[in-house]
Amino acid sequence: MIAKLGVEELRTLLSTSLPDAQDADTVRPDVTTLFTPDSHRLALNVDTTVVKGGRGVGKTFWFRSLLEDQLRAVAADEYRIDRLAHVTAHPGYGADNLPEHYPGSAELHDLVDRGIDPRHLWDAVLLTTLDVPELKNISSWGERVRWTREHPAERDRTIAETDRQAAADGTLRLVLFDALEHLHHNRRQADQLVRGILQLALELRLSTRNIRFKVFIRPDMLDGALSFPDASKLAANAASLKWSTTNLYGLLFHYLGNNKNSPVVERFRAAVPGWIEATSERHLPPPFLLGDEQQQTELFTAIAGPYMGANFRKGHTYTWLPNHLMDGAEQVSPRSFLSALTKAVEETIARYAAHEYAIHHEGIRRGVQAASATRVAEIKEDLPWVPVAIAPLTGQQVPIDESAVIHLWTESGLTETLRQQTEYRLEGKAPNGKVRTGPRYPDRYPELIEELIELGVMRRRKDGRIDLPDVYRIAFSIGRKGGVPKVKS
Template sequence: MTTVLGVDEYRDLLSSALPPAQDADTVTPSLSTLFTPDSHRTALHVDTTVVRGGRGVGKTFWYRSLLDDKLRAVAAEEYRIDKLHHITVATGYGAQIQPTLYPGPGELRSLVEEAVRPYDLWNTVLLVALGQPKLMGLQSWRERVDWVRAHPSERDQTIAQADQQAQSQGTTQLILFDALEHLHWDRAQADRLVAGILQLALEMRLGTKNIRFKVFIRPDMFDGALLNFPDASKLTSNSASLQWSRANLYGLFFHYLGNHDSEEAVCFRAMTSGWIEHTEGRHQLPSALRGDEKVQADAFSLIAGPYMGANFRKGITYTWLPNHLMDGVEQVSPRSFLNALVKAVEETRDSYAGHDFPLHHEGIRRGVQSASQTRVAEVREDMPWVHTAIAPLQGQQVPIDSELVISLWGQADLTQRLQREAERVATATRNSGEIRTGPRYADDYRQLIEELILLGVMRRRKDRRIDLPDVYRIAFSIGRKGGVPMVQL
C-alpha cells in the first residue's frame, strides 16, 4: 500500500473515521475514541468534586469512561493519576433509567411532589451505593427515604464503616452524577435537587477521607443552584471545567483519523510519524500533532488547503473553522467541531469532487452552517425557551443594543410566550417523562439577557452591545455584515 494518501483516500478516511452526528447519550466510549486532552486532567482528579461543562463538551463521555474499568485505567495512565487505579465507582444519577440505583423520572417527580427534601433523597441514594443492606429489601424509593430519615445513626454508621473499609483497602469510593438537566422540568425544583447533591458532596469531602462525589454539571445549573449551606464556596474552589483549546480540538480530530481500523488510518499514521500503540490497538498521538499548533496547521492544510478561498484574506482554514464555531464564552463544542467536518466531507464529495484537497473551503462553510443548525436544535431540545427568546430577534443585525433587544421582547410579549412555553413543557413532561427546564427570569428581560450570556448564546461586547456568536446566529437567521451567510431554510 502507498505511504501517501491520495485525495479520494483521505476523503474515505474522513468519512469513515469521524463519528456521525449523534447525541452523547447514544454513544458508548471505547478505547479507540478515548482522547485525553491535557486541559481535562484536573477534572479527572478523584478529589475534584464539580466538573462544569456545556452540552457536547464531554461530561457524559467522562462519566461513562470512569464507569468502565479499561477506559478508567487508560485515563489513569495517560493523565498520570495513580488514584484512578484505586477507586470503586458507583452511579448516583445519570440519563439511563436505573431505578435500583436512583429514582427514575416518574418516581423522582412523585417524590418532589410529596415534598421530600432533596438532601434526604440523595442521602438515600448514597446509602444504596454504599450497600446499606436494610435498604435493599424496600421496594420504593419513598420507603427507602423514610427509612433513612428514621434511622440517622445507622446512616452515619454506614458512611463511617464504608469510609473505614475503603481506607483499609487503600481505595476511594467515587459516586458519579450526570445528566442533572433531566432532574425536573421546573427550574426552581431542579435547582433545589442540584443543591441537595452538592450539599451532600461537600459533606462527604469534609467529613470522610475516602468517599467522594464527582458531579458533572452545566455551568448555568451550578451557578444557579441554591448553595445556601455552610462552606458552599468551597465547591467553587474545588471545581474544574471541561474546556477545549484549538489544539485540543484538532488533536481530537487527528486522534480519530489515526485510530480508525482501516488501511487509510495505517497510512495516515505513517505520514505523521511518532504514534505510540497502547492498550489493545489504541494509538496515542505524536506530541507535536497533539499540541503544536504549527504542526497541526500544516497537517490540516494538507486536508483542507491553507486558505478559505484564493488567499489568506479569506481566512486561514486552521483558525477559521473553530473561530466560527465558538460560543459566547469563547468555547467550541468538540461535537460541533466534528459535525462540521463530517458535513464538509459530504458537501465536498457532492459538489467539489474534483477539488485538489480532500476538503473544499465551501464545504467547510456549509459544515459550519450545519453545525450551527445542530447546535441550535440541541439547545432547543434541552431548553426550548432559548429559541422562544431569540425568535423575536430574527431579521436583525448584530451587534445590537440591549435596549433594542428588550424593546423587541416587549413587542413580542415574551414573558407571556415563555409562560405558555413553560405550561406546554410541563404537560409534555408529564406525558413523556422528558425533562426540559425553563428560564429563571421570564419576567425580567435584563436578567434574561444575563442568563443567555451565561449559557453562551449571547455575549456582551466592550461597547455594551449584545452579540450572538456565529454558531447560534446563523441558524437563528440573525445577520452580521461580512459574517457567514445565514442558513436558507
C-alpha cells in the same frame, strides 16, 4: 505531511473515522475513542466534586468512562493521577435505566410527587451503593428511603465504617452523577433534587477522606441549586470541561489515527511520525499534533486546503472552523466541531468529489450551518426562553447597539412572554410534557442581556455593541455583513 495518501483514501479515512452520531447517549466510549485533553485533568481529580459543562463538551463521555475500569485506568495513567487508579466507581444517577443503583424515571417522579425529602433519597442511593444489607433486600426505592430516614445512626455508622475500610484498603469510593436535566420535568423540582445531591456531596467532602461524589452538571443547573450553607465551597473548587483549538484538532487526529477498521490508518500514522502505540488497540498522537498550532495547521491544510476560498482574504481553514463555532464565551464543543466536519466530508463527497483536497471549503461552511442549527435546537430544549428572547432580533444585522435591542424587545412585548415562561417553571405546568423555564429578570432588559452573555448566546464588543456568535446567529436568521449565510430551509 500526508502526501503518500491519495485524496480519495484520506476522504474515506475521514468519513469512516468521524462518529456517525454525535449524541452522547448513542456513542459509547471505548479505549480507541478515549481522548485525554490536557485541560480536563482537573475535572478528573478525585477531589473535584463539581464538573461544569454545556451540551456536547464531554460530561456523559467522562461519566461513562470513569465507570469503566479499563478506561478509568487509561485516564489515570495518561493524566498521572495516581489516586484515580485506586477508585471503585458507582453510578449515583445517569441517563441509563439502572433501578438497582438509583430510581428510574417513573419511580423518581412518584417519589417527588409524594413529597420525599431529596436528602433522604440520595442518602438511600448512597447507602445502597455502600452495600447496606437491609437495603439490598428491598426492591422499592420508596421503602429504601423510608428505612434510611428511620435509621440515621446506621446511616452515619455505615459512612464512617466504609471510609475507614477504604483507607485501610488504599481505595476510594467514587459515586458519579450525570444527566441531571432528566431528574424531573419540573425545573423547580429538578433544582431541589440537584441541591440534595450537592449537599450530600459537601458533607462527604468535609467529613470523609475516601468517599467522594463527582457531579457532572450544566452551569445553569448549578446556579439554580447552590442555595444552601457553604455551597460556595463546592463552587470554588468546581472544574469546567473546556476545549482549546489545539484540543479540538488533537481530538480529530486521535480519531483518524485510531480507526482500526480503515485499511489506510497505518499509512496515515506512518506519514505522521511519532505516534505511540500505547496498546494494540490504542495509539497516541505525537505531542506536536496535540499542542503545536503550526504543526496542526500544516496537517489540516493538507486535508482541507489553506484557505476558505481563493486566497487568505476568505480566511484560513484551520482557524475559520473553530472561530465560527465559538459561543460568546469563546468555547467550542467537540460535538459541534466533529459534526461540522462530518457534514463537511459528506458535502464534499456529494458535491465536490473532484476537489483537490479531501474536504472542500464550501463543505466546511455547510458544516458550520448544520452545527448552528443543531446548537439552536439544543438550547431550545435546555432553555426554551432563549429563542423567545432572540426572536425579536430576527432579520437584524449584528453587531447592534444595546439600545436597539432593548427597543425591539419593548416593541414586541417580550416581558409578558418571558413572564409566562417563568410562570410555567414556578407553577410546574408542562404543556405537552415540556418544561418551561424563564430568565432571572424578564422585565429588566439590561440584566437580561447580561444573562444571555453569561450563557454565551450574546457577547459584548469593546465598543459596547451587542454581537451574536455565528454558532447561534446563523440558525436564528440574524445577519452579519460578510458572515456565513443563514441556514436555508
